[in-house]
Amino acid sequence: MTGGTGPDARSAAIEAFARRHRYRPAEALPWLAALAGYFLFPGYLPLAAQILATILFALSADLVLGYAGIVTLGQAAFFGAGAYTAGILAAHGWGEPITGLVAAAAAAALVGFLSGLLILRSSGLTLLMQTLVVAAMLAAAANQASAVTGGDDGLQGMEVWPIFGHFAFGLYGRTAFFYCLVVLFLCWLAVRRLVHSAFGRSLTGIRENGARMRAIGAPVMGRRLAVYTISAALAGVSGALVAQTTGLVALDSLGLERSGTVLIMLIIGGVGRLYGGFIGVPLYMIAQDRFSTVEPVYWYFWVGLLMVLLASFARGGVLGLIDRLWPRGR
Amino acid sequence: MNSALSAALSVGFHGLAFAMVLYLISVGLSVTMGMMGFINLAHGVFAMAGGYVMTGLINDHGAPFAVAATAAAVAVALASIPVERLLYRRLYGGDELDQVLLTMGLVFMSGAAAHYLRGPVQQPLRLPHSLGGGVELGFGEFSLYDSLLIVCGALLATALWLGLERSRFGAQIRAAVDNLRMAQSVGIDTSRLFSLTFALGSGLAGLGGGLGSNLITIAPGYALDNLVYFLIVVAIGGLGSIRGPFVAAMLIGVADSACDYLVPQFGAFFIYAMTMALLLWRPRGLFGRA
Numbered sequence: 001m002t003g004g005t006g007p008d009a010r011s012a013a014i015e016a017f018a019r020r021h022r023y024r025p026a027e028a029l030p031w032l033a034a035l036a037g038y039f040l041f042p043g044y045l046p047l048a049a050q051i052l053a054t055i056l057f058a059l060s061a062d063l064v065l066g067y068a069g070i071v072t073l074g075q076a077a078f079f080g081a082g083a084y085t086a087g088i089l090a091a092h093g094w095g096e097p098i099t100g101l102v103a104a105a106a107a108a109a110l111v112g113f114l115s116g117l118l119i120l121r122s123s124g125l126t127l128l129m130q131t132l133v134v135a136a137m138l139a140a141a142a143n144q145a146s147a148v149t150g151g152d153d154g155l156q157g158m159e160v161w162p163i164f165g166h167f168a169f170g171l172y173g174r175t176a177f178f179y180c181l182v183v184l185f186l187c188w189l190a191v192r193r194l195v196h197s198a199f200g201r202s203l204t205g206i207r208e209n210g211a212r213m214r215a216i217g218a219p220v221m222g223r224r225l226a227v228y229t230i231s232a233a234l235a236g237v238s239g240a241l242v243a244q245t246t247g248l249v250a251l252d253s254l255g256l257e258r259s260g261t262v263l264i265m266l267i268i269g270g271v272g273r274l275y276g277g278f279i280g281v282p283l284y285m286i287a288q289d290r291f292s293t294v295e296p297v298y299w300y301f302w303v304g305l306l307m308v309l310l311a312s313f314a315r316g317g318v319l320g321l322i323d324r325l326w327p328r329g330r
Numbered sequence: 331m332n333s334a335l336s337a338a339l340s341v342g343f344h345g346l347a348f349a350m351v352l353y354l355i356s357v358g359l360s361v362t363m364g365m366m367g368f369i370n371l372a373h374g375v376f377a378m379a380g381g382y383v384m385t386g387l388i389n390d391h392g393a394p395f396a397v398a399a400t401a402a403a404v405a406v407a408l409a410s411i412p413v414e415r416l417l418y419r420r421l422y423g424g425d426e427l428d429q430v431l432l433t434m435g436l437v438f439m440s441g442a443a444a445h446y447l448r449g450p451v452q453q454p455l456r457l458p459h460s461l462g463g464g465v466e467l468g469f470g471e472f473s474l475y476d477s478l479l480i481v482c483g484a485l486l487a488t489a490l491w492l493g494l495e496r497s498r499f500g501a502q503i504r505a506a507v508d509n510l511r512m513a514q515s516v517g518i519d520t521s522r523l524f525s526l527t528f529a530l531g532s533g534l535a536g537l538g539g540g541l542g543s544n545l546i547t548i549a550p551g552y553a554l555d556n557l558v559y560f561l562i563v564v565a566i567g568g569l570g571s572i573r574g575p576f577v578a579a580m581l582i583g584v585a586d587s588a589c590d591y592l593v594p595q596f597g598a599f600f601i602y603a604m605t606m607a608l609l610l611w612r613p614r615g616l617f618g619r620a
Contacts, residue, residue: 065427071426071427071430073430118606118610119610121613122609122613124369124426125363125369125561125564125565125569126565126609126613126614126615128369128426128430129561129562129565129605129609130606130609132558132561133558133562133602133605133606133609134606136558136598136602137599137602137603137606140596140598140599140602141599144595144596144599256554256557256558257554260434263427263430263431263434264431264434267427267431271427297441297442297445297446297450297550298442298445298446299442300438300439300441300442301438301439301442301443301446303435303438304434304435304436304437304438304439304440304441304442305435305439306435307431307432307434307435307438308417308432308435308436308439310431310435311421311428311429311431311432311435312417312420312421312432315425315428
């Protein structure tokens with residue numbers, strides 16, 4: 001794809017672009033691992049379902065952070081908006097899970113769109129603060145509206161109906177596991193398609209140099225707003241999945257800690273690579289499940305140490321490390 | 331009418347004391363963030379450390395108030411130098427995300443360390459008898475502790491302002507905030523300047539955390555729970571200024587105190603909404619540079 005401008009060069013460029021985004025065998029690995037996990041560790045299905053739902057949350061964060069370059073500390077705003085939407089619906093007599101997911105996605109997307117409209121013109125510290133403040137405002141409002149949200153005690157009395165009226169959410173978490181797996185798979189297909197499209201390439205361009213993208217005529221604000229809204233919808237779906245499969249929604253679903261830990265999990269895996277969450281989330285959540293039951297407070301010491309070490313020595317996370325050990329031709 | 335006025339006065343007075351604590355803690359953050367463009371979410375850790383040193387010295391060892399406050403400031407300032415040299419320095423001018431990761435990691439570690447060393451409970455500051463009571467100022471009685479905070483804050487703010495405007499060191503700081511490259515090329519040793527400014531800012535935060543530990547209680551969650559407040563002061567004030575955080579701290583301190591009194595349930599929400607409105611109106615803060 002160097003030099004020439006004729007039709008040959010054009011089709012060669014299209015061919016190269018398509019080849020770059022073809023499915024690779026390695027991309028089947030997460031799904032095979034999930035299925036293997038189902039058969040090998042049947043006792044851990046509830047945890048596995050939470051991991052799958054959180055991977056979706058990390059995927060939504062990767063979209064804004066890794067592809068659009070928006071450093072956010074408020075992703076929990078959308079997670080919580082989705083969780084509360086699905087939860088409140090289920091607690092007030094509409095426990096149908098799929099429409100619950102759709103409603104959660106719509107509510108979260110609305111929050112994302114409206115807040116994005118206000119804040120996405122900013123950058124740096126101001127933007128970081130504004131994302132944080134949006135989530136903090138929602139948390140304060142949810143705390144206040146305890147008649148609807150249950151406030152500090154969390155939302156009570158969710159009743160989630162069986163999927164398609166047939167697959168009930170049971171004690172062993174089989175339904176929850178496959179529900180989360182299928183939703184994650186569909187969302188992953190959509191996100192993969194999105195980031196490999198012309199739209200996705202323009203996001204990378206905006207991340208790398210917004211001024212130049214504006215100069216070549218790209219609608220920078222519109223693109224940022226679009227991806228922010230899509231990411232919010234995905235985060236909302238993730239929150240709804242957690243709400244429906246655990247039957248619980250608490251105020252911490254809107255908290256700063258949730259926004260922070262999803263970034264950590266994503267960074268452990270690797271940012272801007274689509275698969276960071278698939279590696280980082282299981283590593284983090286399995287380790288947390290193993291170690292934090294003993295003394296949750298000291299768990300945070302080791303997480304903090306890991307974060308400091310990652311920031312200082314291992315930028316790019318696990319996937320970055322793999323890239324450095326086995327460089328691929330790019 | 332008279333009671334409303336005296337209530338307003340006492341709310342304002344208390345808010346002023348809170349504002350001074352916020353100012354002492356945040357001013358260093360504003361200057362260092364403005365100078366190095368570094369997103370530092372771990373500044374509250376230094377305030378918390380100051381709080382632990384001060385409450386520990388007074389409650390366990392019976393140290394005099396002034397000695398404990400000085401010790402908190404000095405200890406935190408000294409401890410911050412290796413942190414800046416070894417951890418922060420590597421990431422100057424780097425990726426925002428790495429800075430967020432590093433400093434959030436420090437927040438998590440410090441919380442767990444504080445829990446390990448001093449337990450999960452709050453550390454109240456035992457005030458000496460001379461500071462326990464109130465003072466009659468003709469138009470109402472005010473807590474001596476609040477008065478002390480206001481006097482300390484006002485003195486330090488004046489000293490900082492004079493130092494920045496009149497001293498050679500202050501001129502170097504202003505030069506580095508305005509234009510780092512130009513400052514380097516006229517021969518200012520910015521590496522040393524960073525370290526000293528960082529230590530000074532951290533020491534002030536330690537002092538603020540220690541003196542204010544009856545207003546912002548010292549507990550392992552301190553750095554995370556109050557992070558938003560410190561950042562709000564910096565963001566509203568504008569990076570790299572000394573006047574900015576002062577005005578912002580006044581605004582937040584008095585507004586917070588007033589909200590607590592008038593609409594206790596909606597207090598936090600109003601502060602966040604006000605922050606959002608101010609940042610939309612002036613994205614670089616009230617006194618930020620374009």
